[in-house]
Amino acid sequence: MKRTLVIIALYFTMTAPTGLYAQTADADLAKTPFSRIEEQARGSQVSWYMFGGWAHVNTWVDTYVAGEMKTRYDIDLVRVPMDAGVFVNKLLNEKAAGKKKGNIDLLWINGENFKNAREAGLLFGPFAQKLPNVQQVVDPDSIAFDFGFPVDGYEAPYGRAQFVFEYDTAQIAEPPTTMAALKQWIHANPGRFTYPQPPDFTGSAFIRQVFYAVTGGHAQYLAGWDPDLFARKAPLLWQWLNDVEPYLWQKGRTYPQDSAFLDTLFSRGEVGLGMSYHPPHAQNKIIEGTYPETVRTFVMQDGSIYNIHFTAIPFNSPNKSGAMVLANFLISVDAQLSKYRPENWGDFPALDPKRLSPQDKRRFQAVDLGPATLGPEQLNPVAVPEIPADYLEAIEQGWRDHVLNE
Amino acid sequence: MKHLVTLLVLAMLFVLPVVVLMLIGLAPGWRFPHVWPDEFSPQAIAYLVRNHERILTSLSSSLLFSMLTVLATLPMCLIPAAVFARVDFPGKALVEGLLLTPALVPPMTFAMGLHYVFIKLSLTETMLGVVIMLAMFSYPYMFRALVAGFQSMGEDYRMCARNLGAGPLAIMLKVELPLLIPAVIAGGSVVFLVAFSEYFLVFLIGGGSVDSFTGTLFPLLSSSNRSLAAVLTLIFLFLPIALFVIMDTTLLRLYRKMQMI
Numbered sequence: 001m002k003r004t005l006v007i008i009a010l011y012f013t014m015t016a017p018t019g020l021y022a023q024t025a026d027a028d029l030a031k032t033p034f035s036r037i038e039e040q041a042r043g044s045q046v047s048w049y050m051f052g053g054w055a056h057v058n059t060w061v062d063t064y065v066a067g068e069m070k071t072r073y074d075i076d077l078v079r080v081p082m083d084a085g086v087f088v089n090k091l092l093n094e095k096a097a098g099k100k101k102g103n104i105d106l107l108w109i110n111g112e113n114f115k116n117a118r119e120a121g122l123l124f125g126p127f128a129q130k131l132p133n134v135q136q137v138v139d140p141d142s143i144a145f146d147f148g149f150p151v152d153g154y155e156a157p158y159g160r161a162q163f164v165f166e167y168d169t170a171q172i173a174e175p176p177t178t179m180a181a182l183k184q185w186i187h188a189n190p191g192r193f194t195y196p197q198p199p200d201f202t203g204s205a206f207i208r209q210v211f212y213a214v215t216g217g218h219a220q221y222l223a224g225w226d227p228d229l230f231a232r233k234a235p236l237l238w239q240w241l242n243d244v245e246p247y248l249w250q251k252g253r254t255y256p257q258d259s260a261f262l263d264t265l266f267s268r269g270e271v272g273l274g275m276s277y278h279p280p281h282a283q284n285k286i287i288e289g290t291y292p293e294t295v296r297t298f299v300m301q302d303g304s305i306y307n308i309h310f311t312a313i314p315f316n317s318p319n320k321s322g323a324m325v326l327a328n329f330l331i332s333v334d335a336q337l338s339k340y341r342p343e344n345w346g347d348f349p350a351l352d353p354k355r356l357s358p359q360d361k362r363r364f365q366a367v368d369l370g371p372a373t374l375g376p377e378q379l380n381p382v383a384v385p386e387i388p389a390d391y392l393e394a395i396e397q398g399w400r401d402h403v404l405n406e
Numbered sequence: 407m408k409h410l411v412t413l414l415v416l417a418m419l420f421v422l423p424v425v426v427l428m429l430i431g432l433a434p435g436w437r438f439p440h441v442w443p444d445e446f447s448p449q450a451i452a453y454l455v456r457n458h459e460r461i462l463t464s465l466s467s468s469l470l471f472s473m474l475t476v477l478a479t480l481p482m483c484l485i486p487a488a489v490f491a492r493v494d495f496p497g498k499a500l501v502e503g504l505l506l507t508p509a510l511v512p513p514m515t516f517a518m519g520l521h522y523v524f525i526k527l528s529l530t531e532t533m534l535g536v537v538i539m540l541a542m543f544s545y546p547y548m549f550r551a552l553v554a555g556f557q558s559m560g561e562d563y564r565m566c567a568r569n570l571g572a573g574p575l576a577i578m579l580k581v582e583l584p585l586l587i588p589a590v591i592a593g594g595s596v597v598f599l600v601a602f603s604e605y606f607l608v609f610l611i612g613g614g615s616v617d618s619f620t621g622t623l624f625p626l627l628s629s630s631n632r633s634l635a636a637v638l639t640l641i642f643l644f645l646p647i648a649l650f651v652i653m654d655t656t657l658l659r660l661y662r663k664m665q666m667i
Contacts, residue, residue: 049614052625055453055634062457080614081625090613093518097525103615263630268437288631289434289447 026124029320034132034328037321038073045076046322048311050108052081053260056284060344065326065335073325080104084113091122091314102316105323108158110309112389115149117312124313124320126153131328138331139352143308148222148388155310156327157350159339162306162379163205163299166266166274166282166372170294175273177301179213179240186244192272194249194256194265197404198396202259202277205305207395208387211237213302218384225390237395238402245403255404267291277307279379280346283370287343297374303384308350333360342370348379424643427636434633450633460622461638465645467617471536471608472601476594478541479548483593484578487549491556509546516543517610524611531615539611544600548593555589556582584664591653599646 029037046069052058058079066077082090087107094102109117117123128134128143134156143157144150167175176185186193196203212218215233245252249271256262259276266274267290274295276282285291311330313323329335333356336349346369353361369375387395430436431450433443454461490502508516520539521530529535559582567581583590605620612618623642627635 047614052622053629055626055629055631059453059456062460081621082609082614083625086609089518090521090610093521094525097522099525099530103531103613258628260628260630264632267435267630285630288633289445289449290630290632292435 026320029324030127030130034130034324037130038325041319041322041325042074044319044322045078046105046319046326047078047080047103048106048108048326049080049082049087049104051083052079054284054345056288057345057347060339064338064344065330068335069326069329072329075322075325077326084109088113088117088122091117091316092120094316095120095122100316101318102314103318104314105317105319106326107312107314108309109155109312110307111147111386112392114146114151114155114310114312115389118149118154122315123154124315124317125155127313127320127324127327128153128156131156131324131331133328133331133333137333137351137355139355142350142352143310145385146308146310147386147392148224148390151310155312156331157308158311158327158330159309159336160306160348160350161277161309162279162348162383163209163277163304164275164279164281164297164374164379165299166276166291166295166297167272168269168292168295170292171269172272175298177298179210179300179302182300183240183244186247189272190247191249191251193244193247194252194262194271195275196259196262197255197257198399200256200258202262202275203255204392204396205277206275207237207241207399208392209300209303209305210240211387211395212305212384213300214240218303218387221387221391222385224388230391230394234395234398234402238398241399241403263290277305278346279348280342280369280373282372283342283346286370286372296372299374299379299382301382304379304382305386306379306383307386333363337363337367340364340367342368342373346370346373348376424640427640431633431636431640434631447633450631450637453634454637461619461641464617464619464622465641467533468602468619469645471533471540471616471618472598474533474537475540475544475601476548476597478537479545479597480590480594482541482545483549483552487552488556488582491553492561505549506546508543513543513604513607517607521610530611531613533612533616536608536612536616539607540601540604543604543607544597547596547600548590551589551593551596552586555586555592558589559585587657591657595650598649602646603642 032040048061050061058081061077061079066079069075069077084107087104088109091102091104107117128151134143138157143155146155165175176182182193195206198204198207211233214236220229248255249265256265262271262274263276263285265271267285274282278284279297282291282295282297286293286295311327313320313327317323331350333351336351337360339345339347340349349364353364356364386392429443432446432448434447434449435445436443486505490498517539520542524530524535524539527535529538563581563585564577567577572581603620605618605624608616608618609621612621614621619642623635623638626638629635
């Protein structure tokens with residue numbers, strides 16, 4: 001009995017102070033100047049958990065980012081491929097089990113995964129305003145919300161994506177550039193169009209774009225979740241989708257399970273139009289050899305959704321200083337520029353062009369995006385923001401009930 | 407002639423898909439009207455060469471934990487299997503059914519609850535934790551094979567050995583285990599394959615700290631880079647086959663030495 005008590009007492013003396021220490025360390029970190037944080041991080045290891053499905057992005061992180069982190073900060077970067085849904089689950093379990101020292105330092109995250117992680121208290125922060133590059137080259141308004149959910153400095157921006165469509169100029173002369181024209185096109189070309197089935201990221205975004213286009217624009221939804229408004233507007237969306245359904249690929253009896261499947265259908269020429277949430281997607285696929293060189297990109301004139309993707313730090317990251325140094329480097333002019341080059345990745349910068357020095361601005365303008373990627377001058381005028389996450393979930397649920405099983 | 411037809415059917419089923427995979431691996435732009443790809447590109451091979459270190463590390467890690475899982479399931483199942491093969495007791499069917507559940511329940515359900523327990527026990531992010539988790543999930547295959555092995559062996563050898571004065575340990579090690587080798591190989595192969603191709607469990611318990619080949623492969627499979635996916639799938643296919651060939655030849659030699667065949 002006595003021995004058990006001693007063991008229990010020992011256990012608490014051993015665990016309690018570390019818990020306290022971790023908290024004070026986090027609070028201290030918020031007060032520490034960034035130059036000190038950089039010093040602390042020197043010689044450490046940072047584990048970055050991110051989507052691993054793009055070979056070219058993996059290569060960019062393993063070569064450019066890892067190399068620069070080593071030479072600039074003497075930090076060893078470890079890239080771990082893991083889907084956002086999986087690491088959020090992992091962190092949820094770790095939080096529930098009280099695990100104070102995890103093994104993830106930085107996450108690549110946004111949208112509903114960020115909302116879920118934030119609501120469950122899985123993230124460390126706020127830290128974004130501390131990063132010198134965020135202070136200098138990022139427009140604070142552009143990173144205030146992530147899918148309508150307040151960011152509050154719990155994420156640092158990393159890149160910008162916008163929804164584009166793809167077509168093969170060897171097959172189609174004039175692609176439809178409004179949702180109304182798309183509907184006509186689908187009716188005129190039965191079996192030549194389809195979209196990935198939600199909750200696939202791309203398919204879900206396509207439906208949101210239809211939603212904006214057929215219900216009178218995005219502005220009305222940005223104030224937050226309004227069930228009455230949704231109940232009034234949603235039938236227009238189901239109507240549009242059901243109108244085209246019999247004319248889709250496989251007569252709409254089935255949908256591609258994910259965007260990779262749609263890419264494959266498009267690359268084989270089974271469908272005439274492709275789509276992606278990443279403007280350089282077609283160019284990447286051409287470089288990779290999967291798409292014919294005649295593929296080009298276009299946007300819908302009645303709105304093309306964009307979003308910012310971010311990095312965040314988990315509550316139990318063992319190396320928060322290192323994670324902040326990496327997040328800061330990723331939003332630096334150099335990294336954003338390297339990321340912008342299509343041979344590396346082609347992801348659009350999350351920087352504010354107005355805050356750049358004329359010299360840096362020219363460096364960005366000098367990047368040749370390749371013939372298949374649209375430039376900011378075509379993308380920016382039609383860009384519309386993402387819908388709040390509650391609408392997203394309601395649309396995905398409603399699609400199952402009203403379109404798939406109807 | 408009869409064999410020729412069988413061979414043709416087998417070749418259609420097993421060789422043709424591999425040939426298609428090889429072609430896709432070399433020709434990312436191979437599409438419908440072309441029966442033969444009109445353009446080849448080494449991009450998938452180039453990725454492989456560039457990342458050979460990471461791929462080899464993850465492969466060896468996968469091999470290691472799959473082998474350890476096989477080694478762990480054998481002692482786990484040996485005695486229960488002997489009991490189930492030899493003794494009849496009330497409720498046997500029910501207990502046997504319960505013992506087989508891990509193979510039937512989806513790994514996702516199985517793992518989420520256990521993850522919490524494993525965190526509490528500090529077993530997450532360790533090779534040991536991954537092996538324990540995989541062993542708990544895949545032992546039924548070993549168990550079934552061993553029960554069948556014990557049944558087909560019968561009681562006679564054991565009786566005989568006991569009559570000649572062997573103790574229980576000597577019987578197990580010198581008589582029964584050598585006779586069970588075919589069953590162990592059969593069960594072990596399935597356990598190995600299950601462990602080697604498991605993605606979610608390794609990911610959740612290993613937390614990204616324990617490398618696995620599936621962890622590298624699966625994200626790339628869900629992208630539309632078909633060439634790379636095809637090349638990695640070929641590696642995934644080749645490795646267990648190579649392992650079985652090695653095992654088969656060593657066993658054959660072993661049996662010859664023991665003069666069992």
